[in-house]
Amino acid sequence: xxxxxxxxxxxxxxxxxxxxxxxxxxxxxxxxxxxxxxxxxxxxxxxxxxxxxxxxxxxxxxxxxxxxxxxxxxxxxxxxxxxxxxxxxxxxxxxxxxxxxxxxxxxxxxxxxxxxxxxxxxxxxxxxxxxxxxxxxxxxxxxxxxxxxxxxxxxxxxxxxxxxxxxxxxxxxxxxxxxxxxxxxxxxxxxxxxxxxxxxxxxxxxxxxxxxxxxxxxxxxxxxxxxxxxxxxxxxxxxxxxxxxxxxxxxxxxxxxxxxxxxxxxxxxxxxxxxxxxxxxxxxxxxxxxxxxxxxxxxxxxxxxxxxxxxxxxxxxxxxxxxxxxxxxxxxxxxxxxxxxxx
Numbered sequence: 088x089x090x091x092x093x094x095x096x097x098x099x100x101x102x103x104x105x106x107x108x109x110x111x112x113x114x115x116x117x118x119x120x121x122x123x124x125x126x127x128x129x130x131x132x133x134x135x136x137x138x139x140x141x142x143x144x145x146x147x148x149x150x151x152x153x154x155x156x157x158x159x160x161x162x163x164x165x166x167x168x169x170x171x172x173x174x175x176x177x178x179x180x181x182x183x184x185x186x187x188x189x190x191x192x193x194x195x196x197x198x199x200x201x202x203x204x205x206x207x208x209x210x211x212x213x214x215x216x217x218x219x220x221x222x223x224x225x226x227x228x229x230x231x232x233x234x235x236x237x238x239x240x241x242x243x244x245x246x247x248x249x250x251x252x253x254x255x256x257x258x259x260x261x262x263x264x265x266x267x268x269x270x271x272x273x274x275x276x277x278x279x280x281x282x283x284x285x286x287x288x289x290x291x292x293x294x295x296x297x298x299x300x301x302x303x304x305x306x307x308x309x310x311x312x313x314x315x316x317x318x319x320x321x322x323x324x325x326x327x328x329x330x331x332x333x334x335x336x337x338x339x340x341x342x343x344x345x346x347x348x349x350x351x352x353x354x355x356x357x358x359x360x361x362x363x364x365x366x367x368x369x370x371x372x373x374x375x376x377x378x379x380x381x382x383x384x385x386x387x388x389x390x391x392x393x394x395x396x397x398x399x400x401x402x403x404x405x406x407x408x409x410x411x412x413x414x415x416x417x418x419x420x421x422x423x424x425x426x427x428x429x430x
Contacts (some may be wrong), residue, residue: 095176114350127361132283135325135361138394141389143268143369144204144275146173149385151214151222160220170207177203193410202273208388209366215269218372218384231378245415254337256408258401259314261292266316266331266355267371267385277389278396279359279367286327287321294399299329307333312351327359349375365391378428 100423146169155161161169181198183389188194208215214222227235246252255262262325263271281287289296299320307317312335320329336350360368367389374382 128364130281130283134327135279136281136366137279137286137327137359137361138281139391140199140276140394141367142276142280142392142394143270143387143389144202144264145189145206145208145215145270146204147176147207147212147215147273147387149215149269150224151167152343155213156221158213159220161207161209161213170205173203174205194306198320200273200392202275204270204275208386208391209362212386215385215387216383217386219381225379225381225383228377228380242301245418246411247415249412252408255293256316258293258405258408260275261290261399264290264292264295265371266297266318266329266357267373268357268369268387270384270387274397274399276392276394276396288329290395292399293401297329297331307332312336316353316355323358325360329357329359331355331357349378352377359389362388399419 104152130136130138151159177198184197184199212222216222216224219225226232241251242253244251249257253262254260261274263269263275264277268277268290274290276291278289280289284300284302285303286299286399287296288299288343295315297315299318301320301322303321304319306319311317312333314335314337316332316334318329320327322328332354333352334349334351353373355374356372357369358368362368369387369389370384372382372384373379376379
């Protein structure tokens with residue numbers, strides 16, 4: 088949300104020191120490269136310069152719409168029509184903000200706060216997912232489907248505490264910040280900072296900053312599992328490769344038809360490469376054999392922007408969680424009062 092929530096505290100300084108130090112990088116030896124590769128902006132140590140703030144919002148959906156089931160790419164005319172449809176849907180949603188809410192509903196964010204992408208990916212694909220070839224997420228395994236169904240059922244009952252809600256509702260994870268980074272909703276900016284030894288991937292959503300070593304150090308021990316996993320990176324020619332493992336088993340988020348139900352076996356490999364000075368090609372392959380029946384891959388475009396990064400002070404403004412828990416306690420009291428015999 089560019090000019091959005093009250094919880095925002097101004098521009099982020101979490102990586103300011105690293106950005107300052109990035110200007111004093113070690114000089115590297117130049118190597119012979121094709122003319123196109125030489126044209127890319129490079130850091131003093133010779134690697135492509137990926138640094139800056141990038142926007143990954145897009146009108147291209149993660150999964151291919153049913154209307155294009157057998158079509159991997161839009162024609163130019165279809166792409167223009169699809170963008171008009173997206174804009175019309177957004178206009179209708181904005182108009183609905185003034186409509187009365189259905190009985191029993193309290194509503195959510197109005198449309199002002201959302202940042203839906205208005206452009207599609209450069210090659211006009213009909214989905215961000217490139218594998219499987221049908222453009223859809225692979226089916227969940229039977230065990231993962233049972234866990235997903237149980238989680239949905241738990242969300243429908245009164246929450247006893249915040250642990251009963253999704254990680255994104257608890258401000259622990261940003262549902263679009265990944266890994267992998269999937270453009271949806273709002274706060275779809277990432278700031279990339281490079282030094283010869285590290286890369287920092289700082290997502291605006293929940294101000295997640297992954298500090299990725301490039302020195303070949305091993306991953307954390309298998310018994311150490313964290314919300315965002317452990318990332319390690321290396322350069323494959325002109326492509327930055329970041330592999331993340333050691334996630335915990337509580338990655339529950341649901342959006343855009345994606346039921347995120349990963350566990351400790353999750354492995355994500357991201358590849359960042361410069362298409363031109365203002366565009367980074369972002370590819371992510373997700374593999375969790377106990378959750379999905381096959382790995383899947385998505386490709387998106389990170390577009391350079393002059394917009395500022397803002398702090399997403401989710402915990403400081405998480406009135407929704409307070410409301411969820413207060414409402415649950417009120418409904419419990421109402422149920423108890425209804426069960427008492429009349430005096």
